[in-house]
Amino acid sequence: MPSAKSIALYAVTVVFGLGVGYALSRFPNILERRYQEGDYVALLQDQRTRVLVLGTQSCSFCKRARAYLDQRHIPYVFEDVQSSRSAAAKLAATGGGGVPVVIIGNRRIQGFWPEEYDVALKIVGN
Incomplete structure (x- = not known):
C-alpha cells in the first residue's frame, strides 16, 4: 500500500502537470495580436x-x-x-x-x- 506521502507527491505532480499543460495551451493566445x-x-x-x-x-x-x-x-x-x-x-x-x-x-x-x-x-x- 502506498504511503500518504507518495500519494500526496503524486497528486501534486498531476496538478502541476495539468497546470503546465493548460498554461502552454494558452501561450499562443497571449502572443497573438487582438x-x-x-x-x-x-x-x-x-x-x-x-x-x-x-x-x-x-x-x-x-x-x-x-x-x-x-x-x-x-x-x-x-x-x-x-x-x-x-x-x-x-x-x-x-x-x-x-x-x-x-x-x-x-x-x-x-x-x-x-x-x-x-x-x-x-x-x-x-
Missing part, C-alpha cells in the same frame, strides 16, 4: 464617427463593450448585425467572425478587450 489594422473608413457613418460597434442586443460581450465605452463617455455607433442587413454586411466586410467587432480608427478589435480599446482610442485622439 486587433487587425486596415482601412475601415468606408464602414463608418461619417468623418466624425471614430468608433463603430458591430454586435447584437443579446450578446453579453457586446453589452460589456458598449458599457465600457459609455463609462468613458466615448461616442460610438452601435449596429445590430441580427436586425440590420447593412450591419451584417459590414461585419462580413471586416472578415466576419464573432461579435462584438469594434472598429476604432484603422483597428478592428474582435471581442471585449478594454486594453486594446484604450490603445486604439489614444491613437485616434480620444
